[in-house]
Amino acid sequence: MELRFEGDELSSVLNRLRRAQGQISGVVRMIEEGRDCEDVVTQLAAASRALDRAGFAIIATGLQQCLNDEQDGADGATTEQMRARLEKLFLSLA
Template sequence: MMENPETDTAALRRLRRAQGQLTAVIAMLENGRDLREVVIQLAAASHALHRAGFKIISDRLRRCILAEQGATCADHITEEQLEKLFLGLA
């Protein structure tokens, strides 16, 4: 079940884009395509993955901030854990 359909949809769209780009990279390598084209496509896939990760983390962070204002937050996360999540995407 999606907790925030709008954010989850955006993250899923980015993940599917990255999946398609990775499929394209594999095909490009199998077909001996130019290195520059492969690297450009690989960079695009990496960027899409990072954007999806930041979207997911920022949404959960927003919900936890709202929880401090009276809503509920299922994600109990420390500042150190949050920092590690962000750095994992850097």
């Protein structure tokens, strides 16, 4: 299953990933500076949420594309095979 992003979808996912990247850099810096544990964990949780949201956006885009491809008969995979693949992707983020 090839994932195709267009315009707003691409920029939204990239922005989320860049935000997470910045937050992770912030966590590293906070640890190096000996910052308070609560502050570090709060920032780490924010980075985790940003990664989760990016992952879910990628999966949602993939799901939409799979449904469109299935209607067009483009992929060749059965509905059950596609469902199993998407379920595996969702579970990988759980």
